Amino acid sequence: MTTASKVLDRVLVLEMVRVTEAAAIGASTLIGRGDEKAADAAAVEAMRAALNDLAIDGTVVIGEGERDEAPMLFIGEKVGSAIGSGPKIDIALDPLEGTTICAKAGPNALAVLAISEEGNLLNAPDVYMDKIAVGPGYPAGVIDLDKSPTENVTAIAKAKGVQPNEIIACVLDRPRHEALIAELRGIGCGVMLIGDGDVAGVIATTNPDTTIDVYMGSGGAPEGVLACAALRCVGGQFKGRLLFRNDDERARARKWGIADLDKQYDLSELAKGDCIFAATGVTDGSLLDGVKRQGKKMTTNTVVMRASSGTVRWVKGEHRIG
Numbered sequence: 001m002t003t004a005s006k007v008l009d010r011v012l013v014l015e016m017v018r019v020t021e022a023a024a025i026g027a028s029t030l031i032g033r034g035d036e037k038a039a040d041a042a043a044v045e046a047m048r049a050a051l052n053d054l055a056i057d058g059t060v061v062i063g064e065g066e067r068d069e070a071p072m073l074f075i076g077e078k079v080g081s082a083i084g085s086g087p088k089i090d091i092a093l094d095p096l097e098g099t100t101i102c103a104k105a106g107p108n109a110l111a112v113l114a115i116s117e118e119g120n121l122l123n124a125p126d127v128y129m130d131k132i133a134v135g136p137g138y139p140a141g142v143i144d145l146d147k148s149p150t151e152n153v154t155a156i157a158k159a160k161g162v163q164p165n166e167i168i169a170c171v172l173d174r175p176r177h178e179a180l181i182a183e184l185r186g187i188g189c190g191v192m193l194i195g196d197g198d199v200a201g202v203i204a205t206t207n208p209d210t211t212i213d214v215y216m217g218s219g220g221a222p223e224g225v226l227a228c229a230a231l232r233c234v235g236g237q238f239k240g241r242l243l244f245r246n247d248d249e250r251a252r253a254r255k256w257g258i259a260d261l262d263k264q265y266d267l268s269e270l271a272k273g274d275c276i277f278a279a280t281g282v283t284d285g286s287l288l289d290g291v292k293r294q295g296k297k298m299t300t301n302t303v304v305m306r307a308s309s310g311t312v313r314w315v316k317g318e319h320r321i322g
Contacts, residue, residue: 002232004308005274007087007117013304015054016113016278017315021300023047023095023111024280025319028291028298031283032105039102043095043111043282048072048079051091056080058115061123062092062222066252075123075256088118092226098197101283108197108285113278114229120272122225122265125252128243129221131198134214135206136235145239145264149183149216156214164189170201170212177217184216199279200287202227206234210286218243228271230279233305234312238267278304296322 026046030039044064051058058080064070073079073093080086091113096102098109114121132143132152138159143152150164157164165188171177173193184191192212194201198219204210224240231238241264244250250261280302281288289301300317 002274002307005117007089008115008274008276009087012115013276013306013313016115016276017302017304017317019047019050020111020113020278020280020302021317021319022050024282024291024300025298027096027102027109027111027282031102034103036099036103040096040099044072047093047095047111047113051079052081054080055082055086056089057083057086058089058091059118060093061090061121062225065126089115090118090121091115092121092222092229094199094223094226096282097199097223098282101196105283106195107283108194108200108287109282109290110197110200110285110288111280111282112199112226114226114271114275116229116271116275117273120275121229122270123256124221124225124270125242125249125256125258127221127249127253128218128245129224130218130241130243131202131224131238132214132216133202133205133227133231133238134236138237140237143214143237143239145241149180150187152216153184153187153189153214160213167213168192168211170194170204170215171217172196172198172201172219180217199223199227199230200285202238203230204286206231206236207287225270228267229275230277230305231267232271232275232307233277233310236267238270240265240270274306274308276304276306278302296320
């Protein structure tokens with residue numbers, strides 16, 4: 001078990017719930033309205049206000065982009081009411097994971113947040129990352145990005161005591177994944193395609209009710225770090241490798257201190273030590289129900305986890321409005 005952080009007080013577990021609840025409620029007013037930017041902006045503003053109410057000296061290490069790209073919750077922004085005096089906290093966040101999902105009222109939009117002691121979350125640049133993840137219970141090293149999808153599925157199936165055609169992989173539905181999907185289906189592996197929200201996709205591997213055995217494919221590197229924070233809490237394995245499309249993206253990675261651009265990262269290298277992870281449903285999904293308005297109240301559903309204790313809490317909130 002991970003050693004408990006002296007910086008992450010247990011009070012912060014419930015404070016993280018309040019932060020993701022605020023973002024989810026903010027975004028919920030724009031579910032199905034077709035305006036991705038407005039939904040994201042509402043979530044960002046609400047999450048930032050909630051973070052600034054906390055007595056922490058927080059630094060956003062994964063956020064809405066670099067300073068010149070994002071007016072709020074940009075990488076490097078300081079948040080909290082105790083800057084210079086409070087506990088030093090690194091923060092990875094996605095106020096609205098699945099902006100398109102929210103705009104179209106689809107499933108699995110989330111407000112997501114992870115925190116750790118300073119220096120324990122990889123300051124991942126906003127580039128793509130090749131990812132593979134499984135839930136707990138497998139032998140160490142069962143997955144490897146240097147192996148083909150067929151080899152990985154075969155290894156997972158062997159460890160699980162089943163045939164490859166009994167494995168289900170979750171993959172983002174993107175043109176770049178056509179070859180991956182064809183290879184998986186070619187060995188009889190089931191493929192569950194998702195339109196967006198790969199943090200939820202990775203976490204789904206830890207929940208037997210989803211029937212998803214493995215997550216594969218490329219998605220945002222920041223989302224990879226967020227997913228790893230959750231896996232640190234509940235168990236599982238993750239491998240990630242940054243993908244660069246041009247020299248500008250390589251320069252951005254070096255700016256954030258990444259020297260080995262071809263490195264295959266392990267779970268514990270992306271999210272180290274004690275972590276707290278929280279996610280609140282914006283729209284209904286496989287992990288969480290979304291925000292519901294019922295008369296003069298709104299209800300939220302949140303999962304919050306801590307690595308050091310292995311505790312997973314499911315929190316239903318009722319919020320008076322008006």
